[in-house]
Amino acid sequence: MKFFIDTANLNDIKEAEALGILDGVTTNPSLMAKEKISGDKNVREHYKKICDITDGDVSAEVISTDFEGMRKEAEELVKIADNIVVKIPMIKDGVKALAWASSQGIRTNCTLVFSAGQAILAAKAGATYVSPFIGRIDDIGWDGMTLISDIAEIYAVQGFDTEILAASIRSGKHIVDAAKAGADVVTCGLSAIESLLNHPLTDNGLAKFLADHKKAAGL
Template sequence: MKFFIDTANLEDIAQAYDMGILDGVTTNPSLMAKENIVGDQNIKNHYAKICEIVDDKVSAEVLSTDLEGMIKEGEELAAISPKIVVKIPMIKDGLKAIKHFASKGIRTNCTLIFSAGQALLAAKAGATYVSPFIGRLDDISQDGMLLIEEIKDIFDQYPELNTEILAASVRHSMHLLKCARVGADVATCPLGVFEALLNHPLTDKGLAAFIEAAKTMQEETELA
């Protein structure tokens, strides 16, 4: 399973990369605004900085919702770095844009997927990734994990689709582990979700005992 970090914060991206677990980055306009990155050129410059940190797979989202605008923006984003994956919304013109980019060898991430049918359409158009939003489905009392399972079941029947399931809106470590169990190809989440996987009370207890034992041994060695 690949781990992507869902943020535009350079420090968080660098921390995740330094942990040795990071396979990519996802961003969106809200995350850019959270970092006070506004203006077309500033946004592009920020994407370039992200690409300098990570090895590959930086999802950069278009702002347009019409075909011409999405193609123009997507090609400009892709020109920043070969690491860029153009993020396209799940709309009819979005499918057309995905098909265009696929024909040009430009990778795409179809975002705002809330049904297996939408995922199938995006895959047929040539999307590299589809991003089902499991947390947002949970918010309206629908089973986000069931959607991951449905999409995987369909994709497994047709490997020629060659589209990966990128679980998005991952809110906590249990979301992440469930995505891994049902076979999502990728999960994207904030740094805190990854860090939560580090924690277990028995690990903390064992480490404290180890440190105390090591301290005692050092004191005895000094007295010998």
């Protein structure tokens, strides 16, 4: 399973890269705003900085909601770097844009997916990635991991090549559950990734090893 980091913060991206586990980056307008990046020129320059840190896929989201606007944005975004993936929303014109992008050899990430039916449409239209939002589904009382399992089963049966990118990941447990459910990729903040490091038995074991070493060395 691939690990993407969901952020526009360059320091977090560098830290994930330094861990040796970074396969890509996802961003959105909200994450750009959080870093106080605004204006088309500044946003695209920031995407270039991200692409300079990692060779992995970097999802850059369109702002337009009409087909022609998304098409024009996609053409501009892919000029930034070879590893740019155009992030397109799951709406009617978005599906049209996914199909157009696929015909042009432009890789895409279909975002804001909340049902298996939407995932089927995205795959049929040729999306490279489909992004079910697990945490947001859980927030309304449904089970996001069931959706991942359903999409994985459908894609396997139908032979779709689209990769399942589990988004809106809130915790280390979400990461593990998404891996078990068949996600090809998870995207989340650095804190969720680093939480996988933590276990009290690891801490206790290391403390004992170090104490025994000091004792044996007469320190």
